[in-house]
Amino acid sequence: MRARLRSFSTLFGVLLCAIALAVAVTGLTVALASDADVDQRLATTVETLESHLLRQALLVETAGPVDIGGFTRMTRAFDLALAEGLAQARPGSAQRARLLAHAALAERWRVAAARTLDAPADDPPAAVAARAELLERFRRDGAAFRKDLLGRSDAADRRAHDAVLLMAIMLPLLALLGAAGALTGRWRRRSAGAAEDHRLLLEDRRHRSAQDEFTRALQGARSEREAQRMLKRQLERSLADGSATVLNRNNSDNRLEAVTAVRSDSPLADAIPEAQPEDCLAVRFGQPQERAAGSSPLLPCELCGALAGSVTCVPSLVGGEVIGSVLVETEVPLDDGERRRLADAVTQSAPVLASMRNLRLAETRAATDALTGLPNRRSAEETLKLMLANADRSATPLAVALFDLDHFKNVNDVYGHEKGDQLLAAVGDVASSATRACDFVARFGGEEFLALLPNTDLAGGVLACDKLRETIARLHVLGAGHSPSASFGVAVFPDDGTDPETLVRGADRALYAAKSSGRNCVRALRTLEAENGTFAAAGATHDQTDRAPA
Known part of the structure; x- marks a missing residue:
């Protein structure tokens, strides 16, 4: 009896060893197959990145004007492909680090190319050669990276084949082990472990599905703000009882701004x-920072230190630069799976947000006058069309005023162009501060400005322009005893015209009349026509001697 027990114990031990061996072989096979699949997908990602960058290089290095929109779209496509590659690579792996280093070469080339886009006429041969060297380095590094990845994939496939062969040999033994395991409690525990594995697998599939949906949604985002709100919803959907706040780094004002909603009762507010x-x-x-509820770290965070719950804050990194962070507050600390989901979402969204921010800044610069900070003529013409459409829809008047500085050429001649520029900038400041929030003021060209006053009739437009004229006269840019003055011409929709060209032409005729009346006054087109009949039928424009380039 004892011999039988010892024999059974020996057999049972052998069977357990066989189970362990089979499980190890199975796990090795799955791991190798997974590694091979990841390596092949990463190799495809590297090839896609090279394709995007070469297309950008073709745009930049080809003679002729550069398609800025196409360049920006290619940058966004590059960043999205990089985000997908980073999502596929395992955190902390050598492949992920090498992919980031490979992308850094592309970022260096794009920075050099951006200088060419900003100043296409100033592109010395040394800069062209430096970009060509960076591009060649990027191609060589990509080729070596793909070769390593595909070599690893082939080796993993061979090892997986060997492991499958070993598994086929072990199948008869596994059948016996299954029968023996059914008689022991180890089988029940193994079943429980399989159920947990199945649960984790389902959770991972749900996470991947959510990430795929997030990727598609980011590609369709129309603005940086929409993408930031999308990131907040993605995190709060994937983290139970979590509250997420997206923070944006504003380098120009040295501020950290919350770009998504913050509860009014939160200390963050x-x-x-x-x-x-x-x-x-x-x-x-x-680097990510974590703090458990009730803990007292040696170096507390001045921003989230007052929050009562557990806090996890992850920086948003693009090319090694921190463009913001994402702060998540939960009742209990995040587990490993939740940390991974948080990191994946932030990593995936960072390049998209950076591209949208760069695009927004470029559009703002294109529509802004650099000297005064006011919208430029192009922006003014587009805004006039929109305001006219709104006024027509709501059946309300719109006052259109043109004004320019009197004897501005003399200011440049006597005081110098630097003083002239200072005067223009000061007029831009007072014009913005002296008008309502709904009004629009732009530099229309030279020393000429355009003001659009919605829901304002003729009397209101003349009164507003007269107040602005008095404000300009109180400027002291030119020194004691030298006060600047401005002349204004006003036309009103719909009485003086219903299209932008007619209204601007009418305001210009009224401005000419103000110049002819001694300057430093406000004249309205309707008043001129009442006084003089067809005052400006000849289409005269106001005195060009007062205009001089800033």
Whole structure:
């Protein structure tokens, strides 16, 4: 009896060893197949990145004007392909680090190319050669990276084949082990482990599905703000009982701004308005930061230190630069799966947000006058069309005023162009501050400005222009005893015209009349026509001697 028990114990031990061996072989096979699949997908990603960058290089290096929109779209496509590649690579793996280093070469080339886009006429041969060298390095590095990835994939496939062969040999033994395991409690525990594995697998599939949906949604985002709100919803949907806040780093004002909604009863609502980038430890160190509820760290975060729950803050990194962070508050600390989901979402969205921010800044610069900070003529003409459409829809008047500085050429001649530029900038400041929030003021060209006053009739337009004229006269840019003056011409929709060209032409005729009346006054087109009949039927324009380039 004892011999039988010992024999059964020996057999049972052998069977357990066989189970362990079979499980190990199965796990090795799955791991190798997974590694091979990841390597092949990463190789495809590297090839896609090279294709996008070469297309950008073709745009930049080809003679002729550069398609800025096409360049920006290719940058966005590059960043999306990079985000997909990073999502496929395992966190902390050598392939992920090498993919980031490979993308850094492309970022260096794009920075050099951006200088060419900003100043296409100033592109010395040394800069062209430097970009060509960066592009060649990128291609060589990509070729070597793909070769390594495909070599790893082939080796993994061979090892997986060997493991499958071993598994086929072990199948008869596994049948016996299954029968023996059914008689023991180990089988029940193994079944419980399989159920847990199945649960984790389903959770991982749900996460991948959510990430795929997030990727598609990011590609369709129409603005940076929409993409930021999408990131907040994605995180709060994937983290149970979590509250997410997306923070944007504003380098020009040295501020850290909350670009998604913050609860009014949250301590963040008081800390955010005065927050600087260095106040957030994740932004300061460029690494994720965690704090459990009730803990007292040696270096507390000035931004989220007052929050009662557990806090996890992840920096948003693009090319090694921190462009913001994502702060998540939960009742209990995040587990490993939740941390991974948080990191994946932030990593995936960062390149998209950076591209949209760069596009927004470029569009703002294109529509803004650099000297005064006001919208330029192109922006003014587009805004006039929109305001006319709104006024026509709502059946309300719209006052259109043109004004320019009197004797501005003399200012440049006597005081110098620097003083002239200072005077234009000061007029731009007072014009913005002296008008309503709904009004629009733009630099229309030279020393001429355009003001659009919605829901304003003739009397209101003349009164507003007269107040602005008095404000300009109080400027002291030119020194004691030298006050600038301005002349104004006003036309009103719909009485003086219903299209932009007619209204601007009418305001210009009224401005000419103000010049002819001694300057430093406001004249309205309707008043002129009542006084003089067809005052400007000849289509005269106002005195060009007052105009001089800024």
